[in-house]
Amino acid sequence: MASFHTPGHKNRFLKSFNNLFELDLTELDATDDLYNPKGPIVEAEQLAASYFGAKKVLFSTSGNTLCIQAMLRLAVPSKSKIICARNLHKSALGAIILLDLEPIWVFPEVQEEERGLPGRITSKSVEMHLKKNPNARAVYITSPDYYGCMCDVEKISSHCKKNNTPLLVDNAHGTHLACLDPSLHPIALGADISSDSAHKTLPVLTSGAFLNINNDNYLEDATGSMALFGSTSPSFPILASLDLCRDWMQKNGRAEFSRLERKVRYIENLATQKGISLPPGRTDPTRISLGVGSIGISPGECAKIFRKFAVEPEFASDFYLILIPSPFNTDENFENLERAILSLEKKEQKKEISLDIPKEFDARQILSPREAFFAENKKVSVECSVGKIASRGICPCPPGFLFVAPGEEITEESAFFMKKTGILDILVVK
Ligand SMILES: Cc1ncc(COP(=O)(O)O)c(C=O)c1O
CATH class of the missing domain: 3.90.1150.150 (Aspartate Aminotransferase, domain 1)
Incomplete structure (x- = not known):
């Protein structure tokens, strides 16, 4: 089969990977230690930083999920506000819960011709939320999304810079944007930190990802933040594939x-x-x-x-x-x-779009996502859930949109969308 799915290496990159067992090592003098690097890993990460134009790049063998956890841990102290796109991946929601963050939700705008897509966060709405929330510690967006739709990162980052608020970008689907001419990578467009799921579009083994940091405030604690969530047994074949990928991008990208x-x-x-x-x-x-x-x-x-x-x-x-x-x-x-x-043959009638992304609704956060997630809970049918406080978030991917956040009062609207995606019950706070 022709692979038009992840991973980006399409099962045909380098011969040196034919015997993965030869590369599967542990922390030795010659191989270095991912969370206390002093030798080849520092060198490889510095080469990556210079390629992406970032101040620091860290390698992840636990996917972009680990990079998102570390990115949020670095930029937003616990119990602080973060202006956060409602179209986010469930890994970001998990990190918000674990780190006890207070999200201020920004809804994407969906134009008529964008129906069926999660829409985009506009620079205008980021500007407005920054004005309303001067104590927010960061702005978090997803760009590009699963469908390839991109926000105006340059404009959003200029609003963030004016307000002295860092811009964090989930760039899971866009590591390769650094290879375009001109680069459309979020770091090149002004983001302070980006998390890149390199394995999705590039010749990297599954779970290989880069954390790009381009803000001096976040350099010192970066490795410690990755170590907090990462396995103490990182995969050396994945690390090697990240380094080889950087070399490939530099020479051929x-x-x-x-x-x-x-x-x-x-x-x-x-x-x-x-x-x-x-x-x-x-x-x-x-x-x-x-x-x-x-x-x-x-x-x-x-x-x-x-x-x-x-x-x-x-x-x-x-x-x-x-x-x-x-x-x-x-x-x-x-x-x-x-x-x-x-071979496709057009049919008489256009297919109806059955899953629209909800327009901005009044999402009342009653408990913090962390309080709600760890509270005692019970399962109820979505039918009977309106007015109750969600204990779990519902964030199907795709579309990669949060229908209800943990700690939020379930509205008629969010229940309607859950039912439409086939979700029949939900855990609510007891
Ligand atoms: C937008 C987005 N963010 C984050 C992730 C998590 O990335 P990973 O699977 O590399 O941990 C994904 C995975 O599909 C994603 O689509």
Whole structure:
């Protein structure tokens, strides 16, 4: 099957990885210690920092989840406010609970032509929230999202800088943006810290990620913050793959991604000619999100058709079929994808979008996410949950949107969206 899903190495990167057991080592003089590095790991991380243009880069072998935990631990003291995008990954919600943070939610804006997508956080709403919450310790956004939609990081970061508030970006899906010309990586656009799930789009073993820090205030405690949550037995093959990936990006990234951009543009043109819609606005030029609902085909049905052409997509959402290509896809992979798209037959009726992202609603935070999560709880049906305080957050990914936060009063609106996503019961505070 042609892999149009993670990981980005597409199972064909380096011969040295043919025998993983040779690389699977422990902390020795020659291999160094990830959470107390003095030798080759410092060197590798410094090379990565100079590549990304950051003051410090730390390697993670526990995914972007660990980077998000460390990023929030570094920038936001416990019980402090954080201006936080409501379209966030559940790993960030977990970190907010563990660290006892007080989120001030910013809802993304969804234009009519963006229905079926989680929408984008606008610089205007960040500016407004910064004004209203001068004591917030950081702004946290996700960009790009799973569908490739990107926020205006440059503008958001300029508002943050004016207010002396750091901008933290969950860049899980965008490590490779550093390879574009010009770079669209959040660090290049002014973010203070970014967490990068390198394994999703680059030749890195699954769970390999980078934490990029570009603010002097967060350098000293950075390794300690990673160590707080990370395993004491980090995987050396994953570390090696991160270092080799940085070398590959430095030598080949720009040329390889510019080739990939051209292939993706070709595929997108083909799709548009077929009547398939694409996410509008600012997007990652290498992510393929096909709005096959616009030609009346459900993404699940489309995935089945694609598999007949030996194309395995990443995910079928309500309206979009998401494919994650990388420079390690072969020309043959793209030919299969082209044939698969050409085989699609438009239906009479457009597919209805059944899962809209809720417009901003009055989310009343009664308890902190941490208090609610660790409180005594009981299971109730979503039907009977309105007015009760959620003990667990409901944050399905995709769409990667928080329907209800722990500690929040469940509204008619959030219950409606939970039912729509097939969630029938929820733990509420007793
Ligand atoms: C937006 C986003 N953030 C964070 C994560 C967590 O990353 P990882 O799986 O590398 O821990 C994901 C994973 O899918 C994600 O999509």
